[in-house]
Amino acid sequence: MILSDHFIQQCQALVGVNSVIADQARLRVYECDALSAYRHLPALVVLPETVEQVQAVLRLCSTHQIPVVARGAGTGLAGGALPVERGIVLGLSKMNRILAIDPVNRTATLQPGVRNLAISEAAKAHGLYYAPDPSSQIACSIGGNIAENAGGVHCLKYGLTVHNVHQVKLVTIDGELLTLGGSGLDMPGYDLLALAIGSEGLLGIVVEVTVRLLPLQPQTQVLLAAFASVEQAGAAVAAIIADGLLPAGLELMDNAAIRATEAFVNAGYPINAAAILLCELDGMPEQVTADSARAESILQGNGAIEIRKASDDNQRKRFWAGRKAAFPAVGRIASDYYCMDGTIPRKHLAAVLKQITELADQYQLGVVNVFHAGDGNLHPLILYDANRPDDFAKAETMGGKILELCVAMGGTITGEHGVGTEKIGQMCVQFQAAELQQFHRLKHAFDPRGLLNPGKAIPTLHRCAELGHMHVHHGQLPHPELERF
Amino acid sequence: MREQDLSEDLQKQVQQAAATGTALRIVGSDSKAFYGGACQATTPLPMAGHRGIIDYEPSELVITARSGTSLNNITSLLAQHRQMLAFEPPGFGEYATLGGTLACGFSGSRRPFVGSARDFMLGCKIINGGGEVLNFGGRVMKNVAGFDVSRLMVGALGSLGVLLEVSLRVLPIPKSELTLAYTLSAGEAVTKMNALSVRPWPLSASAYDGEQLRVRLSGAQAAVQAAARQLGGDTDVQGECFWQDLREQRLTYFQQPGNLWRISVAPASASLSLSGDWFLDWGGALRWLKTEEPAEAIHAATAKVGGYAVCFRGNNKTDWIRLDPALMALQQKIRAAFDPLKLFNPGRLHR
DSSP, X not given: OOSOHHHHXXXXXXXXXXXXXXXXXXXXXXXXXXXXXXXXXXXXXXXXXXHHHHHHHHHHHHHHTOOEEEEXXXXXXXXXXXXXXXXXXXXXXXXXXXXXXXXXXXXXXXXXXXXXXXXXXXXXXXXXXXXXXXXXXXXXXXXXXXXXXXXXXXXXXXXXXXXXXXXXXXXXXXXXXXXXXXXXSOOSSSOHHHHHTTOTTSSOEEXXXXXXXXXXXXXXXXXXXXXXXXXXXXXXXXXXXXXTOOOXXXXXXXXXXXXXXXXXXXXXXXXXXXXXEEEEEEESHHHHHHHHHHHHHHHHHTTOSEEEEOOSHHHHHHHHHHXXXXXXXXXXXXXXXXXXXXXXXXXXXXXXXXXXXXXXXXHTOEEEEEEBGGGTBOOEXXXXXXXXXXXXXXXXXXXXXXXHHHHXXXXXXXXXXXXXXXXXXXHHHHSOHHHHHHHHHHHHHHOTTOOBSTTSSSOOHHHHHHHTTSOOOGGGOSXXXXXXX | OOOBOOHHHHHHHHHHHHHHTOOEEEESSSTTTTSSSOOOOXXXXXXXXXXXXXXXXXXXXEEEEETTSBHHHHHHHHHHTTEEOTTOOOOSSTTOBHHHXXXXXXXXXXXXXXXXXXXXXXXXXXXXXXXXXXXXXXXXXXXXXXXXXXXXXXXXXXXXXXXXXXXXXXXXXXXXXXXXXXXXXXXXXXXXXXXXXXXXXXXXXXXXXSSEEEEEEEEOHHHHHHHHHHHOSEEOTTHXXXXXXXXXXXXXXXXXXXXXXXXXXXTTOOOXXXXXXXXXXXXXXXXXXXXXXXHHHHHHHHHHTTOEEEEEESSOOSSSOOOOHHHHHHHHHHHHHHOTTOOBSTTTSOO
């Protein structure tokens, strides 16, 4: 056993024997998150049920200098919850109660393990909902959403997690409980709430969250437009935005995505189109009528070969069914896929998609594009076969090239999935050494010994040097535990 | 004034200051010098010459500009393309700069409905206390690479670094706007503001001046008209002027002498038992208070409801802001992480 029996017994004393997992078979569950290509068996899993227990466990880990990796529902796509050498996994899934819904102030106060979708379900009775809707919303938890600053399909109009949270209670590595934000709309001094959101478990452990709820919109309309070329679809996206429309969602699927989903859910998509756009408009009926008419004429003017308007709620759901089933649909045409997450300025959409196709040819791998075109957030799905030797390595290298392309185009290596373990190499491409050092100094202000999620999100300069300009196969790094700042 | 890039000069000045241990007072147009604690630095770092739009394409909904660019320049350029800084920042002066706007992080009446200054911050270039030029965030809407340093800069009053360039998200100007007015008591106004916010009305502002509740509707003309019909009330034909005067604090309420406190609370909070004159904005979540009550009483009353207070204008420069000790200690560590020599605006936010 890597951790001493004494340490394990102390954990058991703090949270109870049943909330500490130390046996191989059950530890296996925690060896990876949704990026299952990276695996590492944790030394110990601790499942606290109260804020006090979280504080006590962190104090214990701090005293013994044991690294702590926080984990929510384990649905992250970047290996952010990947266990680390000699570290514990602090699973927050037992803290899953909705503490309060305040319909008058339009807030919900939640323990970190509450599922994203459960918030909207609980708020529905009051005519309210929680806007950020990552694709994993059935399973993912609000604590993880905070850690990753999760997005979703409706970010263009309703923002990311950071735009929809009033307050977070955070426990530091020393066991101190901090309240960031407040009952109002801002906090005094530095905006530590904004800093905590998206910090990938490096600064503290989220133990309570108060989110903003919005009124459910009375009407929603979806337009489906087909295009003969991806370039035209990209141009139509820019034209819609330039005209002053702000769709709730604006999604693009390329031909490969259309065919895969059509074969799977039969959403009625035009399978010969090079690309389709799904444009969702919501608001008061008068607003939706006005916006739909404008959107339709813009799509027409930008060369749409076919435009369909959902005539009722059922058809609207059918339009979305294809988009929502896109990932599992791709799972049917390829044995494995690797989902990327770069963001680019919208004007480069067509050019970047073309280069992605060229990269796919070069690496002889399939690629499917289905993504949030409205905010320029790409999700190329690289198809590979894990049973073929070198296939994942090829997919990983190609994925890295795509992210570097995003940076070269003035974009970023991650729009909503986070850096985690996966994109640690590309961080060396996106940021200069001085910027990475500034990140480390900031981390140091919260966690001077580097015990919280070490090795994730922010690479050491040592690691950047070792990786060279580009990353290699992360899983095969000779020293997974490099120097900490 | 012509556009120019003074980044290198500014960097040299900061490096020089670091070498000699000279604290700097970062100055845009000094339009918001009234705000915050007393700045202990006397050597100015003038920013207004570092100006110019670097990148703006309306279809990207993003503008990037040097921090000395005047806010008026930016808003008028955006308006030409029917776009706006949706957080409606006040200038408090004709020559207010973009950098000062974000360093203060003030947001106007649209804030509860579309977001605050920090919500629209996408990226920035700064000089830290070590004299290094650093880039954080970017020019795209969604970006979660690295810690969100850009948003941390908003409201930091310059104490973490000198802003050189800023990228902001912008939004389309609504096709149509209309202001409704209702004569109500304070209690009724709070109830109505919150009742309206629970329903999907196309709201973009609601404020109560002690006599009248004004509600602004924004959107397609047909939607605004339909909402106005259903909501009733009087149309305030001077509505647009009212919102501008509120934003710039030109209304009579703000002109009266005395300390002006800015109180941030949950929007439906009952009135706080503090004497003085109140003015409510942000649908009830931002409450202005003209009062001679001692700072102690104000901080205590707001903390009790989970909110906080700052002395926005007035002679209280020592107890104008209050943080609990653990948060204060952490904020000081964060400041040291960016500016270990305390070169930038010492005293303005933290000592």
